[in-house]
Amino acid sequence: MKVSFVGIGLMNGSLSLDLQRLHPDVVLSGISRKTTTLNRAVELGLIQEIGSINQLQDADYVFVSVPVAAIATLLPQVLDAVGENTLVMDFGSTKTAICGAVKNHPKREQFLAAHPIAGTEFSGPDAAIPNLYDGKTIMLCEVAKTRSDLLARATTLLQKLNMTVRHMDPVAHDRHIAYVSHLSHITSFMLGKTVLEKETDEQNIFDMAGSGFASTVRLAKSSPEMWMPIFMQNKHNVLETLNEYISNLNAFKEKLEAEAVDELLADMKEINKIRTILKHK
């Protein structure tokens, strides 16, 4: 089995570790803009060889996991380069623009748009961890546009990775994911900003911040290079979530100013419902 990674950081690096466990004979090559990333990926054993976009002809899989703006740019070039038996998948956190970028490509049927609901706040090849995908959900979009033998190949691999497949159209995906992923990255970044601006004495943050703050601000450690393009590419939906979030904050603020304790208590009890929904997360 021959696999090429376009981008070799958290997502593809972690996938490499799992593929090596599942297919000990797998041949792994990597493509990246940065030579340091490629060398580090070789050092860490995430890839065996440094590849190039002109050497994708006989790959069984090409996984494209780079910032979403670069996915949209690179995907047509990757499809141009692959052989007729190659399956190309992307792991981007947005799907509409990415599906749009290859909509009319002659090899569209060799592409499968995917978004694994898996990750950490870390990035780069050193962030790669085994079993990142184990037990997680993967969203697949426009599966009817993927050639059936290639879709079957992907399905088998995702089963081996112990992932749960869910189908959704790209527009719905981007609307929902704005709420349950993109918004929380922004709330976390802005929480970090607010605290850093005010608490100029870092010792106070260190001493007085408990596990609750650490948890809430965790996503503010995420890679700006990865996340800024996501917000931009999903701008329409992200702005909608932001407007609703800010409106909820203003309503809370007004109730607090008015000391409307019964209303605040009732609101918070209602929100506690998230406990049951996320019980096992």
Next chain:
Amino acid sequence: MKVSFVGIGLMNGSLSLDLQRLHPDVVLSGISRKTTTLNRAVELGLIQEIGSINQLQDADYVFVSVPVAAIATLLPQVLDAVGENTLVMDFGSTKTAICGAVKNHPKREQFLAAHPIAGTEFSGPDAAIPNLYDGKTIMLCEVAKTRSDLLARATTLLQKLNMTVRHMDPVAHDRHIAYVSHLSHITSFMLGKTVLEKETDEQNIFDMAGSGFASTVRLAKSSPEMWMPIFMQNKHNVLETLNEYISNLNAFKEKLEAEAVDELLADMKEINKIRTILKHK
């Protein structure tokens, strides 16, 4: 050693587990408004007997860990009831109103105002866990107002619990803690609200929410009965943090609308600084 708990949930329940390990002969009694809580605490072995506020005469320690409005109300009554060798400590997340409530109490010197930076999103006696306080910071306020032999007793106990003591005046405590704790509870509750309002299909939340969302929204599982009084009692500071947070969100939104990608990227890189400050949290 005789210890009385006023309130027997996460904080005092966890303390009980540690005290029993450190002092196997400790005698533990509990006081609560709710009979079910007391019975459950006995069942769980967190207390040996159900006490009352009139039986605090010979207690070595009384720990008051109830919602902060109730702490301010109960503390004077507790101090009225204790013997001259009793140390009373509270574990509330606000300190100004609580210190104010006993400012002129004749037994003020038997009180030590404390805020351990420790907790989870769960509450009640079943939330008690061993070693909750191990390696954590505890903020002590107005230590000069506590009788020196009682302060020394508290210091010895906190050392045995492996806690790091930090001193701060109550007004500064409440201002700082609004940023690194109270604000993050509100951002988390409002994130939960925004998502629950929009994602009426709970399956979408469950499938598409990854560990990032779960982490950011975790504090929205917290007890409203515990947290609403904290926001109320620290209203002035909490409103200030909320205004700054909302203002940062609006600025982010405007930059996103204007597609000011360089500014967004620079802002996010600056916020990444939280990585180094919270490296070990």
